[in-house]
Amino acid sequence: MDEKLAKKLRILADAAKYDASCASSGAPKRKAGPGELGSTTGAGICHAYTPDGRCVSLLKILLTNYCLFDCAYCVNRRSSNVRRAKFSVDEVVTLTLEFYKRNYIEGLFLSSGIIRSPDYTMELMLRVVKALRRDHGFRGYIHLKTIPEASPWLIEQAGLWADRLSINLELPTEKSLEQLAPEKDAASIRDAMGQMHDRIAEAREEKRRFSPAGQSTQMIVGADATTDAQVLNASATLYRDYDLKRVYYSAFSPIPDASTVLPLKAPPLLRESRLYQADWLLRYYGFQVEEIASGGENGMLDLEVDPKLAWALKNRHLFPVDVNRAEREMLLRVPGLGARAVDRIVQARRHTTLRLDDVARLTSGLKRARPFLVAADHHPQKRLDREDLRRRLIEKPEQLRLFA
Amino acid sequence: MTLHRITLNDGADLDGFRRAVRRLIADELAPQHVIFTITDEPDLFGHESEGEAPPVSLPRALGDMIGLVVCHRNPERYALLYQLVWRVLNGERELLDIPSDPLVHRLDLMARAVRRDLHKMHAFLRFRRVGGEHLERFVAWFEPEHFILEAAAPFFVDRFRSIEWSILTPLGSLHWDRETLVLGPSACREDAPTEDGFEAGWLGYYESVFNPARVNPKAMRAEMPKKYWRNLPESAAIAGLIQTAPQRVEQMIEQESTMPTKRKPERALDAMWDQEPKSLSALNAVIAEAGPLVPGATQAVFGEGPAHADIVFVGEQPGDQEDLQGRPFVGPAGKLLTKALKEAGIDRDKVYLTNAVKHFKFEQRGHRRIHSKPTAGEVKHYRPWLMKELALIRPKLIVALGATAVLALTGKQTPISRSRGRAMFGDVNGYITVHPSYLLRLPDEDTKRQAYEAFVADLSHIRDLAKADLKTGELPLAAE
Ligand code: SF4
Numbered sequence: 022m023d024e025k026l027a028k029k030l031r032i033l034a035d036a037a038k039y040d041a042s043c044a045s046s047g048a049p050k051r052k053a054g055p056g057e058l059g060s061t062t063g064a065g066i067c068h069a070y071t072p073d074g075r076c077v078s079l080l081k082i083l084l085t086n087y088c089l090f091d092c093a094y095c096v097n098r099r100s101s102n103v104r105r106a107k108f109s110v111d112e113v114v115t116l117t118l119e120f121y122k123r124n125y126i127e128g129l130f131l132s133s134g135i136i137r138s139p140d141y142t143m144e145l146m147l148r149v150v151k152a153l154r155r156d157h158g159f160r161g162y163i164h165l166k167t168i169p170e171a172s173p174w175l176i177e178q179a180g181l182w183a184d185r186l187s188i189n190l191e192l193p194t195e196k197s198l199e200q201l202a203p204e205k206d207a208a209s210i211r212d213a214m215g216q217m218h219d220r221i222a223e224a225r226e227e228k229r230r231f232s233p234a235g236q237s238t239q240m241i242v243g244a245d246a247t248t249d250a251q252v253l254n255a256s257a258t259l260y261r262d263y264d265l266k267r268v269y270y271s272a273f274s275p276i277p278d279a280s281t282v283l284p285l286k287a288p289p290l291l292r293e294s295r296l297y298q299a300d301w302l303l304r305y306y307g308f309q310v311e312e313i314a315s316g317g318e319n320g321m322l323d324l325e326v327d328p329k330l331a332w333a334l335k336n337r338h339l340f341p342v343d344v345n346r347a348e349r350e351m352l353l354r355v356p357g358l359g360a361r362a363v364d365r366i367v368q369a370r371r372h373t374t375l376r377l378d379d380v381a382r383l384t385s386g387l388k389r390a391r392p393f394l395v396a397a398d399h400h401p402q403k404r405l406d407r408e409d410l411r412r413r414l415i416e417k418p419e420q421l422r423l424f425a
Numbered sequence: 426m427t428l429h430r431i432t433l434n435d436g437a438d439l440d441g442f443r444r445a446v447r448r449l450i451a452d453e454l455a456p457q458h459v460i461f462t463i464t465d466e467p468d469l470f471g472h473e474s475e476g477e478a479p480p481v482s483l484p485r486a487l488g489d490m491i492g493l494v495v496c497h498r499n500p501e502r503y504a505l506l507y508q509l510v511w512r513v514l515n516g517e518r519e520l521l522d523i524p525s526d527p528l529v530h531r532l533d534l535m536a537r538a539v540r541r542d543l544h545k546m547h548a549f550l551r552f553r554r555v556g557g558e559h560l561e562r563f564v565a566w567f568e569p570e571h572f573i574l575e576a577a578a579p580f581f582v583d584r585f586r587s588i589e590w591s592i593l594t595p596l597g598s599l600h601w602d603r604e605t606l607v608l609g610p611s612a613c614r615e616d617a618p619t620e621d622g623f624e625a626g627w628l629g630y631y632e633s634v635f636n637p638a639r640v641n642p643k644a645m646r647a648e649m650p651k652k653y654w655r656n657l658p659e660s661a662a663i664a665g666l667i668q669t670a671p672q673r674v675e676q677m678i679e680q681e682s683t684m685p686t687k688r689k690p691e692r693a694l695d696a697m698w699d700q701e702p703k704s705l706s707a708l709n710a711v712i713a714e715a716g717p718l719v720p721g722a723t724q725a726v727f728g729e730g731p732a733h734a735d736i737v738f739v740g741e742q743p744g745d746q747e748d749l750q751g752r753p754f755v756g757p758a759g760k761l762l763t764k765a766l767k768e769a770g771i772d773r774d775k776v777y778l779t780n781a782v783k784h785f786k787f788e789q790r791g792h793r794r795i796h797s798k799p800t801a802g803e804v805k806h807y808r809p810w811l812m813k814e815l816a817l818i819r820p821k822l823i824v825a826l827g828a829t830a831v832l833a834l835t836g837k838q839t840p841i842s843r844s845r846g847r848a849m850f851g852d853v854n855g856y857i858t859v860h861p862s863y864l865l866r867l868p869d870e871d872t873k874r875q876a877y878e879a880f881v882a883d884l885s886h887i888r889d890l891a892k893a894d895l896k897t898g899e900l901p902l903a904a905e
Contacts, residue, residue, distance in 0.1 A: 022626040030626055034633035052583035060584040066548045067648065069659055071635040072667045074644025081634065089690060089697050099690055102683050119623050120630075122563060122588060123552045137693075138700035144714070151716070158587070172701070173809035178715055181806075204694075223802030231802070274638040275677040285678045288638050369525045379525035 022119070030116065032106040036086035036097050037132055039276070040189065040239060042269040045078045045127035045162040047234030048184040052160070059121060059128070059161030061184065066127050079130035079164060080120050084108055084146055088134030092202040093283055094191065094244045096276040097134045103278055107136070113149045114157065121161055128162030128184075129153070139170035147175065150182040164234075169213035170206075176216055180224070185234035185266070186217050193255035197245040201282070214238075218263040235266035242296060243289040244273040248320030253299055253310045260304065270296040295322040302328055305360050306353045325415045330356035330389055334411050341405060343395040344375050355393050356414075357386025389414055428460050433503060435465040436596065437496040437572040442503055446510055447478035456511050461503035486521045487513055493536040496572045505532055542571045547580050549653045552590060553621035563590040566617035567656060572596060575608065582606055593617050624658045631659040637670035638677070705732055705817055708810065717784040718806045719799060723748050728779030728814055735891045736776040737820040738762075739811070741829040741860055745794050748785035753778045758862035762826075765861065765877065769884035777818055781833035782807045804833050815853070822891045823850050827860025845883075847890070856890065858883040 045065030052060045067076035085107035086097040096103055108116075117129045131149060135142050146165060153159040165183040167176055180186055188210055192198045195207045217236050224231030238259060240252055256268040272288035279285055299322060302308040306329070316331030317323045323331040333340065333356045342351050344366055352363045362384035369375060369383065377399040381387050392401045392410060404410070429449070433441040449459060483491075487509070494502050509528055513520050523529060552563035563585070569577070574597045581592065582601060592599040593612035600607045645663075654660035702708040709727045717725070726743035729752060746756035754762055766773050781804055787794040811833055815823065825831045825848070831839050834850040841859055848855040859880060867873040 022623050027626045027629050031629045031633045034630050038634045038636055053586040056587050058585065058587050060580075062547075062580075066544070068548050069631060069657065070645040070649040071631060072642050072645050072663055072670070073636050073639035074641040074648070075634075075636075075639070076648070077631065077634060080630070089693055116626075120627065122585070123554070123621065123623060123627070124550055124565070124585075125627050135697070138697045140700040161584075172813075174711070174715070174813075177718065177806040177809060181718060220802060220805065223800075223805065227800045227802050229800070229802060272639075274636060275674060277677055278680070278683055279677065287674070290639060290641075365524045369523045372519055372523050373525065375525060382525050382527070382530040 026112055026116070029106040029108060029112070030082070032104050033082045033084075033086055033108060036103070036134075037081045037083045037130075039096065039271060039274065040081065040130075040132060040166075041075075041271045042187055042189070042237050042239050042267065043076070043079050043081050043130050043164070044237075044267070045164075047266055048162055049233050053158075054160075057158035057160050058118065059159050061127075061160070061162050065162070068125055068127065078127045079162060080117055080126045080128070081130040082108070082113070082116075082132075084113065084131060084133035084142070084149070085136055086134050087136050089137075090135050090202070090204040092191070092205065093280040094201060094241055094273060094276075096278070098280070100280070101278045110145065110148045110152060114152050117153060117161075118157060118159065121159075126161075128159075128164070130164040130166075132166035133168075135168065135170070139168045140172050140175060143168045143171040143175040143179070147178055147182070150179075154182050162234075167213060167217065169210045170204075173213075173216060176213060177220065180217065180220055180232035181230065183232055185237060186232045187237045187239070188213055188217075189239040190255070190259070191239065191241050192245060193240050193247050193252050194245075197247060201245065214259075214263045214265075222264070236263065237265055237267040237269065239269040239271055241273050242270050242293055244283055249292070249296060249299070249317065249322045250310060250314040250320035252296060253303065253313060256300060257303055257310050268300060270300070291324050292322070295324060295328060299328045307350055308332070308354075326411065327356070327416075329354070330414060333393060334414075337405055340393040341395045341401050342393060344380055345370050345395075345397060355390050357389030357391075357393075358384055359386065362386070427458075429454050429458055431459060431461045431503070432464050433461060435463055437575065438463075439492065439495045442491070442495055442506070444477070445503075446507065447481055449507065450481050450510075450514065451478035456504065456508045459504070459507060461507070463500060463503075481510075481514070483510065483513065484518070484521060490521070490532060490536050492576075493539045494532055496539045496542075496576055497535045498571050499535065502535065505535075539571050539573060539576075542569055543573050543577055543580075545653065546573060546577045549649070549657055550581075550592065551656065551658060553618040553624070555618050561588055563588060564617050565590070565592050566612070566614050567592060567594050569594060569596065570652075574599060578606060621658075628659055628662055632662050632666060635666050637666070637673040640667060640670040642667055702813065703817075705814065708813055708817065712783055712810055719782070719784055719786040719803050721787055722784035724751050725783045726751055726753050726780065726785070727783065728777055729753050730777030730779075731775065733818060733820075734775065734777035735821045736771070736824060736887065737815060737818055737822070738776060738778045738824045738826055739830040739834060740778070740780045740826045741862075742780050742782035742796075742799055743785045744796055744862075745785065745787065748787075748794075753780055757865060758860065761864060761877075762861040765881050765884055768881050769888055771884060771888050777820065779811070779814060781811055781830050783810065799829060801832060801838065804829055805836070808833055808836070815850075821854065822887065823853050823855045824887055825850070825855060825857045827863065830860070831857055854890070856883070856887050858887075 048061040050061060050063050065078055067078050069077040071077060086103065087105050087107060088097045088099055091098045091100050113131065120126045131146055133142050133146055150163055150165060163183045164185040164187065165179050167179055167186050167188050169188050190210060192201060198205055198207050214236065217232065220231050221235060240255065242252065259265045259268055270293050272290050272293035274288035275285050299313045302313055312332055313328050314320055316328050316335055322328055333354065342355050349363060349367055352358060352366060353360065365383045366375065369379065374397045377396045380396055384390060392404050431445045433445065491506055494506055509532060520526060521529060524533060546567060546569050550565045550567045552565045554561065555564055556562045574594055578599050587603060589603055590601050593616055595611055598609040598612050600609055702711055712725050712727065726747045740754065743753060744756040744758065747753055763773050782799045786797050786799055788797050823834065825834050828841050831844060834855065841857060844857045846857060848857050864873060864876050864880060867876055
């Protein structure tokens with residue numbers, strides 16, 4: 022690989038790293054046919070982890086970090102003095118194929134700063150994707166960032182070639198968007214998301230391919246005054262209206278040559294991780310935003326305990342729950358019990374009566390679950406009402422595992 | 426009772442274990458009377474001599490579990506599996522549904538460890554390129570924890586079908602020549618290449634995606650344990666990245682933001698928003714560049730006619746002839762339309778003819794390409810272009826020929842029989858009638874003639890409507 026290309030790669034990978042939505046999941050399983058390269062596995066694969074604990078799955082790069090927009094939170098905004106570079110279409114194709122052949126990556130995640138016009142930029146991105154699919158028989162994963170300001174026919178094409186499309190909302194309220202991303206417009210973002218949603222649903226029904234891994238988005242946390250409840254409400258709306266596969270949360274992190282209008286401090290990583298946990302509760306545990314928010318104070322989540330535990334501590338009258346008898350819905354609300362553990366409990370108790378030892382074999386969160394559970398040989402008695410229950414259950418910070 | 430000894434081959438001896446289970450079950454030997462030993466001298470005992478016992482039918486989940494657990498390194502694996510098999514066949518058929526059972530739990534953990542090892546092999550194996558410029562061959566060295574080489578193979582074949590590769594491990598090797606997979610002997614690290622032209626680039630990429638403000642080595646090690654590092658080229662960067670992270674963050678926070686050095690961007694910004702195609706030819710260039718949104722077509726077939734025609738006719742999609750000639754309405758249906766237009770007193774050259782979908786979609790039957798109807802979703806893929814086309818022409822009247830055109834113009838499915846006649850498409854006056862190909866498909870001559878007359882009557886009506894001075898939303902009385 023020649024020097025010049027390697028240098029560009031450094032610049033354009035660095036410029037893309039603040040986007041967290043890099044999973045390679047959700048695509049239907051695919052294999053390479055004769056003469057083709059690449060496959061998809063369904064769940065996706067992380068090929069490496071960087072020392073920030075994040076997964077490297079796709080070649081995540083910008084086509085260029087030149088940009089006409091001036092989004093305050095972004096390292097690539099036109100008013101920043103970072104080093105700029107631009108890939109040619111062929112360079113991106115080569116990098117993707119050569120990295121893929123060495124088993125470094127699952128595929129490509131292509132995004133771009135806006136140059137000349139949104140249409141022009143999006144057309145360039147489409148040329149990369151078409152070259153990979155049509156000229157090189159590439160069957161690996163492709164995630165394409167959609168530019169909502171581009172003409173609608175470009176979105177119509179993007180989904181035919183990509184496995185996943187996404188538009189980053191970045192800021193959950195229209196007001197913040199106006200202040201911090203003056204060229205962006207909430208209405209065109211919604212229109213584009215709606216257009217993708219309709220096409221994805223139609224294609225699924227007609228058994229055709231159109232962004233088969235759905236669409237996702239990202240919101241930045243900690244760049245503005247938005248509360249967790251507002252963020253989660255935005256997510257709930259997005260999941261409901263556009264059937265989003267995932268909402269990613271990205272703790273606002275110091276960037277080189279940052280704008281003066283934004284806070285320069287350590288990224289709120291713990292807050293980000295609590296939001297991911299809350300997001301899970303929304304999607305898989307039957308929680309409403311209000312319930313999750315009620316676990317914290319003033320619309321902010323409790324940072325010391327996970328959101329399910331925070332909710333349970335404030336709703337102790339609903340516990341303890343009997344593992345051998347309770348409905349699945351209620352078991353899902355027990356702190357420390359994941360959805361998988363609940364399924365295994367429900368499966369096992371059809372054949373046997375569960376004791377605490379049995380439960381221990383079905384979940385790794387027994388410590389948190391114990392005070393809230395009744396098993397054949399266990400009842401928490403007064404422990405559930407103890408004043409210091411919360412303090413006893415607070416995780417030590419280093420035990421926190423980040424989702425993203 | 427004496428102990429019965431079963432000897433199995435080193436590695437994941439699924440066949441040997443299966444044979445043993447059949448024999449043991451046929452002989453009704455309970456687990457406590459059996460010991461399993463493992464040899465690295467294959468086939469020493471000539472399994473065949475004992476004769477095959479009848480197959481044993483096991484629940485599918487158990488079969489899957491056996492397939493995974495035999496790959497585990499633990500020498501107890503066969504004994505544990507046989508205990509499970511014995512219990513399932515002796516009154517505990519549903520044992521696997523009880524994940525809290527200690528034996529099931531233990532085997533579950535073993536199966537999970539094997540699955541994880543497989544997953545990590547798929548993830549962390551790195552190929553290096555060998556050979557000259559033309560012969561492309563890739564070789565990888567990997568050290569799996571369990572006996573998973575064969576189980577891991579299908580993933581690599583499915584993914585890297587079009588290239589030649591070898592995977593070398595201390596427990597055997599795999600070789601793929603783009604057609605067949607060959608299992609080979611164990612290898613050592615020295616047999617694998619030590620460098621690759623893209624590795625420095627990959628290392629640079631790995632360093633660049635790391636965000637020093639989020640440093641969290643523990644989370645990294647949970648997913649990428651140290652034991653894998655020595656075969657990962659990028660691990661060379663880890664120590665340095667962690668070490669310099671705090672200082673890099675500090676720098677970013679302390680650094681005052683600088684003034685933008687660029688000239689004022691106003692001109693570029695104005696130009697940026699001026700991206701819409703401004704003429705039909707500019708739009709057509711965009712369509713041509715896009716390529717078919719439904720597979721198969723030779724070329725895009727654009728609309729045809731005066732750029733500001735009073736009437737636009739919207740059909741369904743180009744047919745075989747249109748696709749070859751690159752012009753709309755030149756096939757049999759188009760000829761019929763031309764004839765009917767003439768009879769209704771409409772000059773084909775003065776109106777604009779186009780299609781909802783710009784590419785031919787067909788099924789190949791022998792030498793013939795049979796028209797196949799675009800799906801609703803496909804029609805919608807083309808809709809933004811049609812809308813732009815109409816916006817550029819700004820006709821007085823839009824005529825939808827057939828149901829697909831109605832769908833494209835309104836976004837809704839409506840049968841022609843119910844909507845035939847005048848309509849509104851957005852704020853433009855419209856008219857709905859049948860597609861001329863419908864007339865061609867009618868079986869008997871009488872109906873055909875009647876339908877054709879009705880079609881010509883519609884067209885005459887359309888002619889009068891277009892002549893009348895239409896104001897938006899206001900329609901003159903039908904000229905009977
Ligand atoms: S459009 Fe905004 S967020 Fe995207 S690259 Fe440009 S400045 Fe950054």
